[in-house]
Structure formats: C-alpha cells, structure tokens
Amino acid sequence: MSAVEELIARSNRLGADPRNTNYAGGNTSAKGTAVDPVTGEDTELLWVKGSGGDLGTLRPAGLAVLRLDRLRALADVYPGVNREDEMVAAFDFCLHGKGGAAPSIDTAMHGLVNAPHVDHLHPDSGIALATAADGEKLTAECFGGRVAWVPWRRPGFQLGLDIAAIAAAHPQAIGVILGGHGITAWGPTSEECEARSLEIIRTAAEFIAARGRPEPFGPVISGYEPLPPAQRHARAAALAPVIRGLACTDRPQVGHYTDTDVVLDFVSRAEHPRLAALGTSCPDHFLRTKVRPMVLDLPPDAPLADVVARLRELHAAYRADYAAYYHRYAGPGSPPMRGADPAIVLVPGVGMFSYGATKQTARVAGEFYVNAISVMRGAEAVSTYAPISEAEKFRIEYWALEEAKLARMPAPKPLATRIALVTGAGSGIGRAIARRLAAEGACVLVADRDADSAAAVASEIGNADAAVPFTADVTDEEQVAAAVAAAALAFGGIDLVVNNAGLSVSKPLLETTVADWDLQHAVMARGSFLVSREAARAMKAQGLGGDIVYICSKNSVVAGPANLAYGAAKADQAHQVRLLAAELGGDGIRVNGINPDGVVRGSGIFAGGWGAQRAAVYGVAEEDLGAYYAQRTLLKREVLPEHVAAAVFALTGGDLSLTTGLHIPVDSGVAAGFLR
Ligand SMILES: NC(=O)c1ccc[n+]([C@@H]2O[C@H](COP(=O)([O-])OP(=O)(O)OC[C@H]3O[C@@H](n4cnc5c(N)ncnc54)[C@H](O)[C@@H]3O)[C@@H](O)[C@H]2O)c1
Numbered sequence: 007m008s009a010v011e012e013l014i015a016r017s018n019r020l021g022a023d024p025r026n027t028n029y030a031g032g033n034t035s036a037k038g039t040a041v042d043p044v045t046g047e048d049t050e051l052l053w054v055k056g057s058g059g060d061l062g063t064l065r066p067a068g069l070a071v072l073r074l075d076r077l078r079a080l081a082d083v084y085p086g087v088n089r090e091d092e093m094v095a096a097f098d099f100c101l102h103g104k105g106g107a108a109p110s111i112d113t114a115m116h117g118l119v120n121a122p123h124v125d126h127l128h129p130d131s132g133i134a135l136a137t138a139a140d141g142e143k144l145t146a147e148c149f150g151g152r153v154a155w156v157p158w159r160r161p162g163f164q165l166g167l168d169i170a171a172i173a174a175a176h177p178q179a180i181g182v183i184l185g186g187h188g189i190t191a192w193g194p195t196s197e198e199c200e201a202r203s204l205e206i207i208r209t210a211a212e213f214i215a216a217r218g219r220p221e222p223f224g225p226v227i228s229g230y231e232p233l234p235p236a237q238r239h240a241r242a243a244a245l246a247p248v249i250r251g252l253a254c255t256d257r258p259q260v261g262h263y264t265d266t267d268v269v270l271d272f273v274s275r276a277e278h279p280r281l282a283a284l285g286t287s288c289p290d291h292f293l294r295t296k297v298r299p300m301v302l303d304l305p306p307d308a309p310l311a312d313v314v315a316r317l318r319e320l321h322a323a324y325r326a327d328y329a330a331y332y333h334r335y336a337g338p339g340s341p342p343m344r345g346a347d348p349a350i351v352l353v354p355g356v357g358m359f360s361y362g363a364t365k366q367t368a369r370v371a372g373e374f375y376v377n378a379i380s381v382m383r384g385a386e387a388v389s390t391y392a393p394i395s396e397a398e399k400f401r402i403e404y405w406a407l408e409e410a411k412l413a414r415m416p417a418p419k420p421l422a423t424r425i426a427l428v429t430g431a432g433s434g435i436g437r438a439i440a441r442r443l444a445a446e447g448a449c450v451l452v453a454d455r456d457a458d459s460a461a462a463v464a465s466e467i468g469n470a471d472a473a474v475p476f477t478a479d480v481t482d483e484e485q486v487a488a489a490v491a492a493a494a495l496a497f498g499g500i501d502l503v504v505n506n507a508g509l510s511v512s513k514p515l516l517e518t519t520v521a522d523w524d525l526q527h528a529v530m531a532r533g534s535f536l537v538s539r540e541a542a543r544a545m546k547a548q549g550l551g552g553d554i555v556y557i558c559s560k561n562s563v564v565a566g567p568a569n570l571a572y573g574a575a576k577a578d579q580a581h582q583v584r585l586l587a588a589e590l591g592g593d594g595i596r597v598n599g600i601n602p603d604g605v606v607r608g609s610g611i612f613a614g615g616w617g618a619q620r621a622a623v624y625g626v627a628e629e630d631l632g633a634y635y636a637q638r639t640l641l642k643r644e645v646l647p648e649h650v651a652a653a654v655f656a657l658t659g660g661d662l663s664l665t666t667g668l669h670i671p672v673d674s675g676v677a678a679g680f681l682r
Contacts, residue, residue: 056107261498
C-alpha cells in the first residue's frame with residue numbers, strides 16, 4: 007500500500023468511530039518521498055488532511071500535499087506568535103503541484119513534529135483530561151511519561167513548534183494531550199500511529215471510568231426527570247416553532263431536535279446550570295455551538311404559556327450577554343458581531359434544540375454539544391471542568407482566518423433554511439413540487455396518505471437532512487396535526503405549505519353519489535383547511551411569516567363538463583386562498599394558489615381512471631389525452647408536473663414577496679380559465 011493509501015485507510019477507520027473524533031474534527035498526515043518532476047530527484051513530501059472535510063469520508067482529493075523541506079524552512083522566517091497567522095498564506099508557497107485541498111491551520115503541527123505519521127484528534131475522553139482543572143497532573147498519572155502535556159495554545163504555527171519541541175524532549179512519548187483542546191499522537195509507521203491514537207483514547211477513558219466519582223453531574227433535580235416519550239415529543243413539537251422563532255431573530259436557521267439520554271440526563275441534574283454556563287472548550291465545538299447554550303430553568307410540567315414567556319425572557323438575556331461578550335473582547339480589527347442568538351437551547355425533561363444555516367449544520371451543532379456534555383462528565387468525574395478562557399474563545403470565534411473561511415462559503419440557495427410541507431407529495435405534481443423545493447434548498451416533509459410513495463420520493467430527494475417522509479391523510483385532523491408536529495421535530499418548524507393532495511372523480515350531476523361529493527370535499531376543501539389551520543398555528547408561534555400555496559385547478563373557475571363535485575371542491579379551495587390571504591396577511595403569511603390544467607404525465611389522477619373518463623368525455627384515446635389537452639391550449643404545449651412546481655417556486659422563492667391572494671394559471675393558455 008502506498009503512503010497515501012495507508013493514510014486514507016487509517017483516517018477512514020479513525021473517523022468512523024465517534025469515540026475517536028467529532029464530525030469533521032481532527033486531521034491526519036503521512037510523510038514520504040516522491041519524484042520531483044522538476045529535478046527528477048526524490049523529494050520529501052507531507053500529505054495532510056486539508057481544511058474542511060471529515061476523516062471518516064476522507065479521499066485523496068481532501069489531502070493537501072506540501073514539500074517538507076519548504077514547510078520546515080518556514081520556521082526560519084517565522085515572525086513570532088503575534089504574526090503567526092501569516093504562516094497560513096505561506097503554506098501555499100510550500101505546495102507540491104496543483105490541486106489537492108487547502109492546507110489547514112494544523113498543517114504546521116503535522117509538518118514540524120519529527121515523525122513519519124501524525125494524528126490529531128478530538129476524542130471526548132482526551133478532551134476530558136485536557137479540560138480538567140489539573141489536567142497536566144492527571145495526564146502524568148494516567149500515562150506516566152508515555153504521553154506528555156502541552157498547555158493550551160490557539161491552533162497555529164506556534165502550537166506546532168511547541169508540540170515538536172515537546173516531542174523532541176520526550177523521545178519515549180507516543181503523543182500529547184493538548185490542554186483545552188484534544189490529542190496528538192505520532193508513530194514510525196501508519197499502523198503504529200493509529201494504535202497509539204487508540205491507546206491514548208482508550209487509556210484516558212479507562213482512567214476516567216476507574217478513577218472518576220459516580221454521578222459527576224450531581225443528583226437529579228426533583229421534577230426535572232425526562233417526560234415519557236409521547237409527552238416529551240408533544241411538548242418538543244409545541245415548543246420547537248417558538249424556540250426557532252427566537253433563534254432566528256438575527257437570521258433564518260434550520261433546527262434539529264434530539265432527546266438522546268445523554269442530554270436528558272444532563273439537564274435533569276443539579277450541576278447542569280453551572281456547567282452549561284462555563285461553555286464548551288474544544289474550538290471545533292464552540293464554533294458550532296456558540297460559547298454557551300441557552301438553558302430553560304423550568305421543569306417539564308410547567309404550563310406551556312409560562313415556558314414560552316420564560317423562553318422569551320431568557321432569550322433577551324442571552325442576546326444581551328452575547329453582545330456584552332462581543333464588546334468585551336472585540337478590538338478595532340475584529341469582524342462584526344455575527345448574531346447574538348443561541349445555537350443550542352436545552353429544555354429539561356424534553357431535550358435539546360440546535361440551530362444552523364442548514365439542517366446538516368444544525369444537526370452537527372447538536373452532536374457537538376453531546377460531545378461537550380461527555381467531555382464535562384469526564385472532567386468533572388476526575389477533577390473540575392475548566393474550559394479555556396472566554397477571551398481565548400473570542401479570539402477563535404472572531405479569528406480573521408475563521409472569518410475568511412466563512413466568507414469562502416458558497417452563497418445559500420434561494421429556499422435555504424425554509425421548511426416545507428407538501429401534501430400528496432408521493433406522486434405527480436406533489437412529487438415535482440417536493441423535488442423542486444428541495445433543489446432550491448428547502449428542507450421538505452414529504453407527506454402523503456400512501457406511505458410507500460412518500461418514502462420513495464423522500465429518498466429520491468436525499469437523506470434525512472434534505473427530506474423526511476410522513477404518512478398522513480389530510481382529511482384526518484389528528485394526522486394533519488401530527489404532520490405539522492413532524493416538520494417541527496425534523497427541521498424545527500414550518501415556513502412553507504403546499505396543499506396539493508387531491509383526487510378526482512368525473513361524473514355528471516345525476517350520477518354523482520353523496521360519497522363522491524363527500525370524498526372530494528373531504529380531501530381538497532376540508533383537507534386543505536385542516537392543513538392551513540395547523541400550519542398557520544405553528545407559523546404564528548414562530549413569528550417568521552410563511553407561505554401557503556394551494557394547488558387548485560382551472561376547474562375552480564371553468565365550468566368543465568361532468569365535473570360538479572371536483573370543480574366545486576376546487577372552487578372552495580380557491581376561495582380559501584382569498585379568505586386566508588386576507589386573514590393571515592398581518593402575520594406575514596402569504597397565501598396564493600395555482601390553477602394547473604391537463605397535467606397528464608406522472609399524474610396518478612389520470613392514471614387512476616380520471617384520464618379514461620376525461621378521454622371518453624372528449625372522445626379521444628386515453629394515451630392521446632396529453633396531446634389533446636396541449637392542442638386545445640393557446641400555447642399548444644403539454645403541461646408537466648415540473649411546470650406547476652416552477653410556479654410554486656416563483657411564488658415562494660423571494661421575487662414575489664409582496665404578492666398574496668393571487669392565482670397563477672399553469673395551463674399552457676386556456677382562455678376560459680383567464681382570471682379577472
Ligand atoms: N393533473 C392535473 O391535470 C391537475 C390539474 C389541476 C389540478 N390538479 C391538482 O393537483 C393535485 C395533484 O394532482 P396529481 O395530478 O399530481 O395527482 P396524483 O394522484 O398523481 O397525486 C395526488 C397525491 O395525493 C395523495 N392523496 C390523495 N388523497 C389524499 C389524502 N386524503 N391525504 C393525503 N394524501 C392524499 C395521493 O396518494 C397522491 O400521491 C390535486 O389537488 C389535483 O386536483 C391536477
């Protein structure tokens with residue numbers, strides 16, 4: 007195996023186990039020789055995981071490749087710790103050829119440590135020792151001389167020099183605990199380096215288990231025990247939109263909810279307010295979690311109204327504290343404050359809500375806080391948790407290099423952070439809408455009465471960060487409430503609803519049964535009323551406005567043949583658009599409709615008998631129905647589900663932000679369907 011192959015395999019193994027490092031945390035390297043194409047001679051190279059990316063899924067393209075002689079020569083021109091950031095730009099002058107990932111801040115550590123293989127990781131057990139008040143003493147007790155201690159220093163060139171010096175001074179050492187931060191291990195072979203990383207992680211965990219006192223978080227506070235699961239989820243779903251509304255005060259964000267045992271245990275115990283206030287320590291953690299979480303200080307059985315009122319007070323206090331922290335440490339050259347809302351909100355008995363610019367970042371922020379809880383547990387078990395100082399946290403949070411990294415992020419998609427619920431999304435038009443909204447950046451709850459088709463469409467769109475399937479019959483009040491609750495639990499709330507579920511029976515008046523009439527009105531008139539009511543409730547709790555879109559029909563305004571029950575139900579939906587636009591405008595909720603016509607391809611309605619009936623009514627073969635509809639339009643073009651989805655995006659993508667109460671025909675031009 008080549009050095010690169012070994013490095014990738016080792017990185018993937020280490021990154022696959024969350025006990026070894028957090029998501030996208032840590033980096034690995036190997037040194038070796040390759041022919042320099044300029045001289046034809048062997049040259050020493052460093053392959054090191056580049057900026058961004060995750061060890062578990064690292065590929066060769068994620069490595070930065072540098073000339074070791076040039077990298078090490080930087081020590082001779084290093085201008086000192088106050089100007090160490092300049093060395094990151096200098097890494098570009100050490101690169102070997104084009105391509106590869108950008109070298110990260112940790113490149114210096116990997117290059118300067120004089121060992122062929124180096125791992126830098128963020129294991130909870132290692133960070134627990136690193137953040138213990140007497141971490142240096144505990145490290146010596148835990149490892150003897152086999153692992154050395156490096157006092158806290160912000161990642162950078164100087165930290166690389168520090169570690170290299172300590173490694174040189176302790177030839178028997180296999181690695182170091184980095185105060186406040188994580189671990190670094192090295193070895194003569196890739197295999198030995200990996201074994202040593204695992205040895206440090208395992209030994210620290212065993213030491214904490216053997217030496218640690220039981221219940222480091224203190225006794226359970228009476229009344230703060232977790233609610234039973236069903237009540238817990240109901241409370242979480244009720245609170246999610248309120249908390250998301252608060253967390254989006256500065257900018258819109260997506261939410262993630264977890265009620266994992268680690269969180270429920272932490273927030274039930276006496277020490278959690280003190281520890282939460284101390285904040286997270288590992289830079290990787292608090293860049294995502296913010297320095298400290300917002301913590302509700304009421305028991306889970308407190309009345310909902312009291313909880314909401316208290317959350318508002320705590321949020322105002324959190325923002326004031328954060329602004330004070332920023333102003334305490336910001337200097338003339340500091341980047342502007344990035345927003346004062348919490349990224350993590352802890353609710354005793356219920357769980358944790360975390361927030362980010364995408365579902366993935368919101369979820370990872372939550373995962374990092376779970377790491378931070380394990381770190382605090384370990385540190386408190388053997389000592390006292392003592393994270394790095396607030397001033398140091400500020401230096402990292404508002405570091406010019408961090409700011410530059412954020413500035414390099416691609417511009418968000420038009421519907422980024424928006425949480426959509428599409429009914430009847432398992433087929434035809436609803437499927438096309440769900441796919442389009444997701445492609446534009448929205449998180450989508452793919453709801454349908456048919457579980458299999460909802461699941462198929464959600465998995466077509468992507469993983470659970472992008473789309474989640476939900477089985478709900480829109481005629482059922484409880485199932486509709488459950489769908490909106492599911493959106494709140496999956497993504498934090500709801501911003502955009504598409505009332506699309508529908509079905510059609512074409513019959514003349516005398517053949518229309520009461521059951522035909524009731525079914526169509528139940529699914530389309532009643533169903534969209536129920537969905538709009540439940541969604542509006544959550545949108546009002548969120549206070550972020552929203553969009554409700556009705557997929558009505560040309561038949562809501564055109565008196566089509568043999569179409570009484572369907573046309574009347576569609577007219578009902580069309581008037582709901584106007585009534586709700588008028589009623590909900592004050593809350594910033596816009597309500598609009600779309601009038602499609604003749605969408606044959608992909609439509610279950612047409613495949614399920616309606617097509618045959620319509621074909622018979624118009625006297626054409628069923629397979630020619632799409633072409634028939636196209637020929638009777640002004641534009642002579644067939645209407646596809648994607649055209650309807652495009653209209654939903656036009657209404658909700660931001661360009662029509664002052665439009666409400668509108669119906670847009672998507673029918674290739676049908677004069678009888680013109681609106682006035
Ligand atoms: N296809 C057209 O030409 C056309 C024209 C105008 C309006 N529309 C409207 O567009 C919407 C979608 O139609 P389509 O052609 O994509 O049909 P479709 O049959 O392909 O999709 C409708 C979906 O709604 C679901 N559904 C039905 N009843 C439900 C219920 N009670 N609860 C939850 N889900 C339910 C179905 O399972 C199906 O997945 C309907 O409201 C329809 O009236 C369609």
